[in-house]
Amino acid sequence: MALAALTAVALTGLTGLTPAAANAPGSPGTPAAPVAVFTEDFENGQGAQPTLLTDYTGAGPVHQTYTADPAWLRNCNGYLTSLDAPTTEPAGAGCGSGAWSIVKNLASALGTWSGAADPAANHAVTAYTQADPGGGKVQLQTAEPIPLPAANRFLTFSVDVAATSCYTNAPLLSFYLLDGQTALPTSTAPINACANPGSVVGGVSVGTYASNGSVLFSGTSAGIRLINDQASGNGNDGAFDNVRLLDATPQLDLGFSPATRPVGAPATLTFTLTNTSELAAKNGWSFTTALPSGLRLTDDATTTTCGNGSLTAGAGNSVAVGGDLAAGQASCTVTAHVTSTDPGTYQLCAGAVTDRVGIDPPGCASVTFTAPVFDARSNAARVYSPLLPLGPIAPSAHSCTTAPGSDSHGLVSTGLGTLGSLGVISTDASGTVGPDGTRTAAAHASIAHLSLLGGLISADAVDTSAQARSVLTSSGPGPVSLQGTSTLTGLRVAGVAVGANPPPNTTVGLPLVGSVVLNEQTAIGGGKGITVNALHVTLLTGVQLTLGTATAALLSSTDTCPAV
Structure with a gap:
C-alpha cells in the first residue's frame, strides 16, 4: 500500500x-x-x-x-x-x-x-x-x-x-x-x-x-x-x-481543448485529478484509458502539475496515467495532445477508464475533428432558357460530404433539339483521401462528336477536368490548390479551326448569333473551388448553353454547399 x-x-x-x-x-x-x-x-x-x-x-x-x-x-x-x-x-x-x-x-x-x-x-x-x-x-x-x-x-x-x-x-x-x-x-x-x-x-x-x-x-x-x-x-x-x-479518493475529470479542431491538428486532452476538501496527500493513483478508435496521440509531449505525473502509451490505443497529489494541493493535471485524420466526434467516458486505483471515475468529454467538405460535380450539357430549360445531362456528383466516394454516368448520344447534338458522353465526380491525409475533389466530363447551331460550332471531342486539393499538415488541412483544364479536339467555330488548349476564358464572337467562351473557368466557394466549362454559348435570344462542365471544391463546414 x-x-x-x-x-x-x-x-x-x-x-x-x-x-x-x-x-x-x-x-x-x-x-x-x-x-x-x-x-x-x-x-x-x-x-x-x-x-x-x-x-x-x-x-x-x-x-x-x-x-x-x-x-x-x-x-x-x-x-x-x-x-x-x-x-x-x-x-x-x-x-x-x-x-x-x-x-x-x-x-x-x-x-x-x-x-x-x-x-x-x-x-x-x-x-x-x-x-x-x-x-x-x-x-x-x-x-x-x-x-x-x-x-x-x-x-x-x-x-x-x-x-x-x-x-x-x-x-x-x-x-x-x-x-x-x-x-x-x-x-x-x-x-x-x-x-x-x-x-x-x-x-x-x-x-x-x-x-x-x-x-x-x-x-x-x-x-x-x-x-x-x-x-x-x-x-x-x-x-x-x-x-x-x-x-478521500480524488475525482478524475476529462476535457478536450479546443472542443473542435480540423483533422490533423492537435487538441489538448487534459486529465484533472481533484482532491477532496481536507487536501490530504494522495500518492500513487493511476488508471488506464482507451482512446476512441481513430483518435491518437500526436507526440510524446506530456505536461503535468502532478507529483511524479506520467502518461505512457500502451498497447493498442491505450494510455496509462499515474501520479501524486501533494498535501494542500487542490488539483493537478496531466495533459497530452491528440488528433485524428478522420472527421467526426470522439467521446471519452468512464467506461473507457479501467484499472482505476485511487480515483473516482469521470464523466464524458468529446472532441470534434472537422474536414474539408467534398464538392465535386460534372455534367455533359445544360440549357438555360426562359421557355424551355434542359438538363443537366448525365450529371455526376460527390458533393456536400466529408466521406470519400465517387459517382459516374454516361450516354451513347443525346439531342439538344434545335441547338444540336452530342455523341458519346461520360461524366464522373469523386472525393478521395490519400494515405497521408491529402484530400482531393475531382470532376471530369467528356463529349465526342459535338455539333451545335447547324454546324456553326463542332468538335471531334471535348474533355474538361477540375480539381481541388488540400495537403494535410500538422496544424490541419493546408490551403486549397485549384486546377482546371479543357481540351477541345478538332474544334471549329464558324469554320475556323481553334487550338485544342485555348487560354482560360477565351471569347469568340458569333456574328448575328451571339458568342462562345472557350475553357471558361470561374472561382467559386470563396476561392476554395473552380468550375470549368469547355464551351459556354450565349445566344442573342437569351438562351445559354454550357457543355462539358466540371466543378471541384473543398469547402469548410460553414460554407454553402453546393458551392456557388
Whole structure:
C-alpha cells in the first residue's frame, strides 16, 4: 500500500461533517468533501450516566465495540460522559477532587464546537490523566474491521478534539489504519489541539483535525487505532469525539481543448485529478484509458502539475496515467495532445477508464475533428432558357460530404433539339483521401462528336477536368490548390479551326448569333473551388448553353454547399 507523508492540521471547514454524497465529475479543480464511510459519535444508547469505553457499543449496522490500553482506562481516563452526567464521578474512576467537573466540560465544549443542539448532552471520550500513562499507547481501537464500499480507495481520518491544561504537556494523538494486524500511520506529526486550536470554548481548545495525507488501501475492510504519544500525566488532558473514517479518493475529470479542431491538428486532452476538501496527500493513483478508435496521440509531449505525473502509451490505443497529489494541493493535471485524420466526434467516458486505483471515475468529454467538405460535380450539357430549360445531362456528383466516394454516368448520344447534338458522353465526380491525409475533389466530363447551331460550332471531342486539393499538415488541412483544364479536339467555330488548349476564358464572337467562351473557368466557394466549362454559348435570344462542365471544391463546414 502506498503511504503518504502527513501532518495533522486543524480543519474548521470539517466542523459537523456528516456522510457526504459520492464525488461527482463536472467540477475539475474544485474539491468536494470526503465521504465519511464510518462515523462514531459515541451517542448510541447514552444518557446521563457515564460509560467506560470498553462497555460502549456503537450504532448499527456496524455495532462497533472498542478496546484501549489499560493505562487509558483508569486514573480518570476512558469515560464517555457529558455535562449532564452526575456531579459525582463513577466509582473507581480515579479522578480526584475537581477533576470530574473538568472532564464533563470537555465533552460540552466539543458539543458546542460541533454545533450540537444541546451541548450539555454531548458525549465524548475523555481523559484527565492522574498518572503517567506512557507514550505510544492505544487510547482507542476498533474491535472488529469496518466494511468498506470498495477497494483501492484513499482513506484518511478526521476527529473532533478538545484539550485543556495547555500550559503544560498536551495530548498528542495519531491515527492508524488497521489492515488486519498491520498498523498504517496516517500522519507523521500528531494532532495537538493546544498548538492548533480551531477555537477556544470556555478555556478549552477545540477543533476538527484531519491528516494531510492518506493511505491507498487495497482491502475491503479496515480498523481504526488511535495512539496518544504523550507519555506524561502532567497535563495530557483532553477528549475526542466524532471519529470519522473518510474516503478521500480524488475525482478524475476529462476535457478536450479546443472542443473542435480540423483533422490533423492537435487538441489538448487534459486529465484533472481533484482532491477532496481536507487536501490530504494522495500518492500513487493511476488508471488506464482507451482512446476512441481513430483518435491518437500526436507526440510524446506530456505536461503535468502532478507529483511524479506520467502518461505512457500502451498497447493498442491505450494510455496509462499515474501520479501524486501533494498535501494542500487542490488539483493537478496531466495533459497530452491528440488528433485524428478522420472527421467526426470522439467521446471519452468512464467506461473507457479501467484499472482505476485511487480515483473516482469521470464523466464524458468529446472532441470534434472537422474536414474539408467534398464538392465535386460534372455534367455533359445544360440549357438555360426562359421557355424551355434542359438538363443537366448525365450529371455526376460527390458533393456536400466529408466521406470519400465517387459517382459516374454516361450516354451513347443525346439531342439538344434545335441547338444540336452530342455523341458519346461520360461524366464522373469523386472525393478521395490519400494515405497521408491529402484530400482531393475531382470532376471530369467528356463529349465526342459535338455539333451545335447547324454546324456553326463542332468538335471531334471535348474533355474538361477540375480539381481541388488540400495537403494535410500538422496544424490541419493546408490551403486549397485549384486546377482546371479543357481540351477541345478538332474544334471549329464558324469554320475556323481553334487550338485544342485555348487560354482560360477565351471569347469568340458569333456574328448575328451571339458568342462562345472557350475553357471558361470561374472561382467559386470563396476561392476554395473552380468550375470549368469547355464551351459556354450565349445566344442573342437569351438562351445559354454550357457543355462539358466540371466543378471541384473543398469547402469548410460553414460554407454553402453546393458551392456557388
